[in-house]
Amino acid sequence: MKRQTAADFPQDLLNLYDDYAHGRVDRRGFLERASRFAAGGLTAAALLDLLSPNYALAEQVKKDDPRVQSAFADYDSPQGAGKMRGLLAKPAKATDKLPGVLVIHENRGLNPYIEDVTRRVALAGYLAFGPDALFPLGGYPGNDDKGREMQAKRDPAQMTEDFVAAAKWLATHTDCNGQVGVVGFCYGGGMANTLAVRLPDVIRAAVPFYGRQPAAEDVPKIKASLLIHNAEHDAKVNEGWPAYEAALKKAGVRYTAHMYPGANHGFHNDTTPRYDEAAAKLAWDRTIAFFDEILKAG
Template structure:
């Protein structure tokens, strides 16, 4: 093992964001067995960026990297668990705390206040830069820079599309129910539909047909933009699923769509150089 791989990780209590509400009985917990997992910090844009890392304890060589982009709730227990799930598949998964300069998601108890007082103040430019630094750091700590992937959920789903147009080194991305359109502001000057022609990586979108926050007409608008750009991209819509259908800790969880989406994500990464698991 290289010296730079011997990083010290700090464990944290397994807690969910208060704004997420009551935690459902369907919540999945993935253990740390066989993993190196916990929080670390990454030098980024003059600050120490907190990030949750999970990777296999033993690997024959550099691991493919997956940037995991948080929901509106931050890097709470669900996102940490997603990192462990990916690590169990053979990836180095890293989830940077992308709000940390503006505040803590755990300080809020409801979604509207969390969005207005924190999330809306986080500039896309800052987020994309932090993701770049997380990717570079991961490549120096056991990751393979030539096999870089990204996935994100809700707020992070939108960021995933933007990152697909931002980093030409990205191999593939999978966006879960991230909105395609929105008001243009100083912090969010572009949305996924605006960057469809700039995508440099193959992108997969996973969406719910019953998602009131992402109307199907905006899904079709994105599809048309992707076709016009001749982009390597696919959008899957699960007719009976709503928003946050992968969030097993919330009432919105749809086990069938979540399982299929997860398998599609792994297959998408594998098709572009990721881990190929034996049948």
């Protein structure tokens, strides 16, 4: 069966799915509004299934890949949920301490896609750690819709503290050399920006993929170098970009920003039709080169 892409769907339907994926429209609302796109024997429910993640598509680095050593690790988050857990991965043949990269998931917990991204980062030569914000509620439930509901139940400020604690834990890990970066997607992109603000003496490189921007008054706190990936068809995130860019320039923060033409929010996530293979590969190559430049050079 041919893998479907964003080109197979009307942009208005993709925008509607984006609203659904971010909780701005519930399932019933999506189905009601998507019914006008139903044709050729496809129901609104079938359209939702087609647009939803298929994690069989995401495994670029298998769990048992001999090149990567990975296992779940616990850490303390005294200002957050208390006890937290995430996936820790590193190159199997690593003998020296490595730069660390925190990998932050979307708004649905540590799903198979983000686990795979964590292994991809490790394969690039890093100590990668992907925390699961859903751990206090039992962990990622195996279903994105349920995961999204669970993450919405957590206190946002407490979750932020959980990721702050994760970055500090990674920076002091016995396998980390103290050079730390962060990459995040959607919710995680916004959290990457937040950590750059909150932990200027820990985070040296931050890569937000289509993430919400921090308040302009907080931007001068950033000491990290930034690599920012945004998508053309992502009005909700892009509306905050001009003010963020102005604040970055005013504060003298080192940043590079890329807008990917024709791409949708979530274009790096290779489990849904919003995945844009060319944009995702280019953005990822840029991300690893950026981490190599900032974290491995010093």
